[in-house]
Amino acid sequence: MRRIEAVDFYYLSMPEVTTEGDGSQDALLVRVMAGGLEGWGECEASPLVSIAAFVCPMSHGACRPVGASVLGQKLEEPEDIYRIAAQIELDSMDLLQAPHTWSGVEIALWDLLGKAYQEPVWKLLGYRESFRKLPYASQLFGDTPAQTYQQANRAKEQNFRAVKFGWGPVGRSNLKTDVEHFSAAREGLGKDCLLLVDVGQIFGNDVAAAVARIPALEQTGAVWLEEPFHTSALDAYASLSRQSKVKLAGGEGAHNFFMAQHLIDLGHVGYIQVDCGRIGGIGPAKRVADYAVSKGVTFVNHTFTSHLALSASLQPFAGLRSHEICEYPFAPKLLAREITSNHLERDREGYVSVPDALGLGIVVDTKAASRYLVEVEIKAKGKVLFKSGDLA
Amino acid sequence: MRRIEAVDFYYLSMPEVTTEGDGSQDALLVRVMAGGLEGWGECEASPLVSIAAFVCPMSHGACRPVGASVLGQKLEEPEDIYRIAAQIELDSMDLLQAPHTWSGVEIALWDLLGKAYQEPVWKLLGYRESFRKLPYASQLFGDTPAQTYQQANRAKEQNFRAVKFGWGPVGRSNLKTDVEHFSAAREGLGKDCLLLVDVGQIFGNDVAAAVARIPALEQTGAVWLEEPFHTSALDAYASLSRQSKVKLAGGEGAHNFFMAQHLIDLGHVGYIQVDCGRIGGIGPAKRVADYAVSKGVTFVNHTFTSHLALSASLQPFAGLRSHEICEYPFAPKLLAREITSNHLERDREGYVSVPDALGLGIVVDTKAASRYLVEVEIKAKGKVLFKSGDLA
Numbered sequence: 001m002r003r004i005e006a007v008d009f010y011y012l013s014m015p016e017v018t019t020e021g022d023g024s025q026d027a028l029l030v031r032v033m034a035g036g037l038e039g040w041g042e043c044e045a046s047p048l049v050s051i052a053a054f055v056c057p058m059s060h061g062a063c064r065p066v067g068a069s070v071l072g073q074k075l076e077e078p079e080d081i082y083r084i085a086a087q088i089e090l091d092s093m094d095l096l097q098a099p100h101t102w103s104g105v106e107i108a109l110w111d112l113l114g115k116a117y118q119e120p121v122w123k124l125l126g127y128r129e130s131f132r133k134l135p136y137a138s139q140l141f142g143d144t145p146a147q148t149y150q151q152a153n154r155a156k157e158q159n160f161r162a163v164k165f166g167w168g169p170v171g172r173s174n175l176k177t178d179v180e181h182f183s184a185a186r187e188g189l190g191k192d193c194l195l196l197v198d199v200g201q202i203f204g205n206d207v208a209a210a211v212a213r214i215p216a217l218e219q220t221g222a223v224w225l226e227e228p229f230h231t232s233a234l235d236a237y238a239s240l241s242r243q244s245k246v247k248l249a250g251g252e253g254a255h256n257f258f259m260a261q262h263l264i265d266l267g268h269v270g271y272i273q274v275d276c277g278r279i280g281g282i283g284p285a286k287r288v289a290d291y292a293v294s295k296g297v298t299f300v301n302h303t304f305t306s307h308l309a310l311s312a313s314l315q316p317f318a319g320l321r322s323h324e325i326c327e328y329p330f331a332p333k334l335l336a337r338e339i340t341s342n343h344l345e346r347d348r349e350g351y352v353s354v355p356d357a358l359g360l361g362i363v364v365d366t367k368a369a370s371r372y373l374v375e376v377e378i379k380a381k382g383k384v385l386f387k388s389g390d391l392a
Numbered sequence: 393m394r395r396i397e398a399v400d401f402y403y404l405s406m407p408e409v410t411t412e413g414d415g416s417q418d419a420l421l422v423r424v425m426a427g428g429l430e431g432w433g434e435c436e437a438s439p440l441v442s443i444a445a446f447v448c449p450m451s452h453g454a455c456r457p458v459g460a461s462v463l464g465q466k467l468e469e470p471e472d473i474y475r476i477a478a479q480i481e482l483d484s485m486d487l488l489q490a491p492h493t494w495s496g497v498e499i500a501l502w503d504l505l506g507k508a509y510q511e512p513v514w515k516l517l518g519y520r521e522s523f524r525k526l527p528y529a530s531q532l533f534g535d536t537p538a539q540t541y542q543q544a545n546r547a548k549e550q551n552f553r554a555v556k557f558g559w560g561p562v563g564r565s566n567l568k569t570d571v572e573h574f575s576a577a578r579e580g581l582g583k584d585c586l587l588l589v590d591v592g593q594i595f596g597n598d599v600a601a602a603v604a605r606i607p608a609l610e611q612t613g614a615v616w617l618e619e620p621f622h623t624s625a626l627d628a629y630a631s632l633s634r635q636s637k638v639k640l641a642g643g644e645g646a647h648n649f650f651m652a653q654h655l656i657d658l659g660h661v662g663y664i665q666v667d668c669g670r671i672g673g674i675g676p677a678k679r680v681a682d683y684a685v686s687k688g689v690t691f692v693n694h695t696f697t698s699h700l701a702l703s704a705s706l707q708p709f710a711g712l713r714s715h716e717i718c719e720y721p722f723a724p725k726l727l728a729r730e731i732t733s734n735h736l737e738r739d740r741e742g743y744v745s746v747p748d749a750l751g752l753g754i755v756v757d758t759k760a761a762s763r764y765l766v767e768v769e770i771k772a773k774g775k776v777l778f779k780s781g782d783l784a
């Protein structure tokens with residue numbers, strides 16, 4: 001019987017990490033070994049804390065380290081992954097970081113199972129066919145409207161048919177400046193390119209501040225307004241959605257299925273965006289995709305890191321033809337580009353295809369990744385709980 | 393101007409930690425120093441992970457360590473605490489563990505401000521008067537109905553007028569055994585003692601399994617059924633509440649105000665129980681208490697650890713006369729008893745009073761706590777990010 005023999009974490013980081021809203025500045029790679037096979041996954045954000053949640057001493061029965069539910073477990077079929085996930089939900093109930101840690105491990109388990117079944121992960125999820133996706137270039141607003149214009153222009157020149165601008169100054173200064181950014185983005189993109197806007201929860205739960213931006217977003221033809229509020233501010237989402245012709249998008253902050261479900265049913269988003277590296281991996285993301293279909297809501301991945309994370313995030317909706325748009329890191333840091341040997345490049349029409357290869361179809365370049373490896377050591381209760389190992 | 397000069401974490405643990413559902417087996421004490429004053433707080437669960445979330449390297453602008461938003465900040469008045477909380481909500485948005493870490497720090501900041509104002513914390517929260525609370529002995533179900541009976545008896549003999557049984561075998565075997573446990577509890581308590589039942593999310597979102605237990609709970613006169621489901625399974629809460637004369641209770645898993653609000657408005661709980669050590673501290677707990685009052689729902693603290701945590705958890709509803717029941721650790725591990733020099737003992741009628749003293753009114757016994765201190769060292773990126781210091 002195939003059992004999970006080892007789970008190794010590799011914390012990678014750019015030499016310098018800045019306060020810009022760019023999630024590609026570090027990464028937490030996860031390698032799982034079972035029955036002579038290996039699988040790779042990636043956790044989103046805060047590598048040190050996610051490692052700690054895997055190795056920490058138990059606090060009590062409902063606050064056990066994630067590792068306790070994973071190591072040694074049977075791994076023969078998808079059902080095993082769901083079983084381990086359910087175990088973690090109970091046994092690590094009081095360990096808030098657990099879903100983030102588990103996400104990267106879960107992705108690696110699917111990758112490994114795909115290799116065992118000799119199938120791409122999307123087939124293991126029940127899809128018979130995969131459809132190419134229309135990637136939108138995901139980037140930050142410029143510091144000034146002029147910079148936003150230039151960035152829009154650059155994305156258009158690189159043949160993107162959809163572009164998302166996010167974070168940066170929007171919502172932090174005044175309405176007039178925000179409107180100038182929206183207009184500059186539209187001008188730079190030209191009239192045919194899809195424009196998406198992401199404000200990174202800047203309005204907290206202040207509906208009026210968000211409502212004030214809607215006319216300008218409508219006028220610039222924005223497809224969606226993403227994350228106006230805190231992920232759990234469902235009333236604010238509901239109120240804004242009633243007052244806005246521009247559809248709302250959100251969900252990256254969901255760390256379980258229920259949170260995404262509530263954004264759909266109670267927040268009335270038109271686009272549900274979950275991050276496989278945070279919601280608990282590919283399984284819960286697929287469940288969200290199924291639910292979105294049943295509710296007439298469009299599923300979109302949230303991905304701002306490597307192409308390993310990108311492949312993982314495309315699997316849950318690979319077979320949904322009409323859910324076409326996908327997030328695509330436009331200008332990630334070198335780290336995020338270099339840690340995989342292959343990439344999901346756009347075809348001539350500007351689309352990307354989910355790999356028709358074993359598992360996630362992405363090869364980790366361990367030698368390149370080694371250059372970004374962060375040395376970590378965690379000791380507690382007289383034991384070395386974690387020490388970073390070699391990658392290459 | 394008073395500024396936050398230091399935040400120190402002390403990870404305490406019993407020599408042996410078991411899988412029983414007893415949260416008093418370890419603790420994370422937090423000491424804050426500012427302007428010659430000190431304040432103490434406590435984080436609930438997984439000390440190592442919560443420490444890591446305070447000291448971890450930044451991943452990007454929305455994934456900064458909690459420490460970055462705390463150290464050096466102005467601390468003159470309550471508004472400063474709310475300001476820091478809002479900063480963490482934005483700057484540590486992608487760090488899932490952040491609310492747990494912040495909880496203990498926030499509690500310490502209130503304790504410190506109370507000392508600065510020479511007032512108990514509940515006065516800083518706006519209450520003019522505090523009302524004594526009726527503590528319920530919080531303990532686990534026995535392994536067998538006979539053991540449950542004995543434990544009920546023991547609590548009655550110790551003059552508790554309300555007793556909660558939780559976790560253990562209930563929901564894990566069959567309906568018949570569960571019913572026997574409920575009956576044994578009632579028998580052991582006699583007819584006048586309040587009986588509360590906590591099943592620790594055992595039913596996930598399986599409403600039928602919970603509904604099956606309701607007649608027996610009604611028959612034994614249970615005041616509430618606590619945490620039948622996952623904190624975010626709001627539909628399941630709503631469905632069960634429609635089918636049950638026994639009121640539902642829940643909320644310990646809430647790690648922000650919104651989650652508690654949804655349990656009230658959408659899950660229709662009759663009792664909202666938040667843990668100050670998890671929801672982000674005393675501020676958000678007070679906001680939940682205010683909201684509960686406005687909705688006719690009863691606020692109850694969740695506390696299973698020390699009397700420092702207990703005092704913190706009573707402050708948010710100290711001034712609410714009719715919200716009388718409070719959770720009270722009945723048989724905590726020695727650690728949880730010994731780390732404070734004073735305790736909130738029950739008076740002759742079995743009530744406890746919120747301290748009418750400066751801050752939280754609890755003195756940490758640093759010498760006793762030292763005996764439980766866990767040595768921790770966290771190194772990353774060539775730096776020692778955390779090393780446990782001396783307490784005494």
